[in-house]
Amino acid sequence: MLPPLPKLERPWIASRAEAERRLAAFLPRAGRDYAAQRNFDRGPAERANVSVLSPYVRHRVLTEAELLAAVLERHSPSGAEKFISEIFWRTYWKGWLETHPAAWTRYRAALDERLTELAASPARRRTYADAMAGSTGFDAFDSWSRELVGTNYLHNHARMWFASIWIFTLGLPWELGADFFMRHLLDGDPASNTLSWRWVAGLQTRGKSYRATRDNIGRYTGGRFALARPLAAVAPALDEPSIPIRALPALPTAVGAEATLFVLHDDDLHGDLADLPPGVRGVCALRATACRSPLAVSAAVAAFEDALAGESVRRIADAGSAVDLGLISADEGSEPGGAGGAQAAGRALCAAAAACGATRIVVAFAPVGPVREAIDSLRPIAVAGGATCVEIARRYDAVSWPAATRGFFNLRSRIPAILAELGIGSG
Template sequence: MGSAQKLNIPSDRVERLHYIRRIFSAAKGPDLAVEWSGGRASGLRKLNAVDATLYGRNRNFINGAVTHLSPYLRHGCLTLNEVFAFVKKKFGAQGEKLMMELAWRDYWRQVWLYEGNAIFSEMEPPKVDIQYQPLSDAVKQANTGLPCMDGFVKELLDNGYVHNHARMWFASYVVHHLKIDWREAADWFEAHLLDGDFASNHLSWQWVASTFSSKPYYFNKENLERYTGGKYCATCTVQCPFDASYEALSARLFTPSVASSTKQYPLKSLPMKAAHDFQANAIFVHDEMLSAHNELMGKPYPKIFVFDPVLCGHWSLNRLQFVADCVNEMMNVEVWVGDTHEVLMRKGVGQVLTQDTPNLRIREILAPFAPRWQPVQKLVNVRISERRLKRFSRYWEKVNPLLMADI
């Protein structure tokens, strides 16, 4: 007898927050803030509020007109294609900056699809000497003494959201100033984000570290002060480690790398579970397809979602609550917590139908159930060569004329 449990997710929001907190009593962090409620309806409200023209002018500012769409895109409440089409139709050429950022998301995902689990190890030798110190409690507990970095960590822990520019500054500080192992930091960061996504997250950390870019990313005080409106520097009383010219910082932080190889972070394979001879079909709803509008939701099979510890055991409480909002809104999805194999066996499922994903953990888990993979519509219907997948600029050179052709 296993321990998987069927959940009765309450439809009332407050009860749902309590319920998830009780079921996942080991999950850390505060409750999900109401402005981050999960589900397609919330995602559509955010989409309708997008001002792509203003975004193009001020997205790098911490209080700029950013969209907050990432958790909804990450969990499939909205698709990348529909968001792209919406921006293109409503804003035309004025929306080009936002469309390019959406293409970054597609780019990282294409790299994941192509490279598989290789994205969890260094993609290229680092271009500067990086080191592999453990991630300290001071960083994780917002206790470095730097109001900016501690402020970003507080936002991460409190809301599960950090502005893109702050993510870049923070990653650069952690990897290049504190010399921390980018992989440990990336794992920790991803676990606390509502939009936590292995492709966008781990590959961005590698981009900052220079293991998937031609140079390291770094910044100085002037840059941070400008784009934050000076709000952190105003209260800072410590010697600022960023207060220098780029030349001086580069000389202080970087020595040329002698590494000609890449550091590998082996992933443990899951133990293979037994096959079976059941006949029934089911739709396996995974965490990238949480929308009643997903085309698989129209199929006449039971739909099953499992909070499987292998996939979401590291998530913060508010991420679990976000996902509970999503599955609650989908209405006809059976929700379980526990081991997916056990759940599907108990339901007598022979074959699962699900949405294609680069997440090889999901593929491993579903392997005993002869999975059929529904392809995800591509952002642009063209084959991207391996060479183009090495850098966003090369990818963009190819897809930009196709995506923007009719503007």
């Protein structure tokens, strides 16, 4: 019999107000305290050493720019250096994937293959099932697995240890683990998740993998686990053909004034009301939770994303006296992301535009991932239905992503210039 799941420090509430409350509570600790304490995973009941804001930041109910501005209002750039740099890790992964989209498409194709292969390998199937059920016999790993399924969040260090044990101790394909995360993390993100798993596997920084050790886990979990079963003593980096590079896509940050249907989605719910296009007559959100994975995504993730999207649409509609046109599913009536879903979603967008008297549809820019794929499939249908579709990007992305094509440390060295260009932290 497995022990009961520990309780979260605070339950997840899907709203902008909750994100603001969490930010306000965390801000005093975002400076040197964060730098000193962030690596400790003291369990779900004790998360005060990290912000636990990722479910909100990932959906841009709270934006990176807002976080940076808030932290720099409270702390000096040097005092908050670590927290700022972690926010830029998110920016880095997003920007990097824009110029290396094959890392995502390869992962998706390999995931399908790994799932198919399970049918022919009963032993691997059993290990995979045990890993997801938290019954491998590796006590820390089992606890994180059940924490992930039960709370839809894991501490960063636990994610690193978990991925390392999944790949190198249990011998499971990294793609299956990345998919397990995508199905259960509220913050499940195509860039941060895929590229972090690749990093642990030794694919992202080629030849350099991450090995979880008993000592490191014991030290940073405060001795909560017995850690009796030995972990892999080596972590040979995986290998692959190199990922092709493409130019950064166009990131237009302004559009002319015209009667507009504004389309939000899981990658940008515009919680900050910033960078809205002019002339918004109606607002809706494209929902794509099921497109995260070929397998069923956690009902808690779907409910959280639905509630956040519904609230954002209402808030923007209220602020701009526009029509609330609700949620449009990108995967209804077909397999996730399939043609039937795109047909229905494309038609629904045309109908929403007509309902609010919009002469064009403006979509918040969607980076590489399931939402991008859904938009690419439904756009021709909306255009065939008579709609004009354009995208609008965030200045934050347009300014930061060009610095994310090389290593993280290149981006990190440009943080002061990026902040200055964006006018963040300048008083």
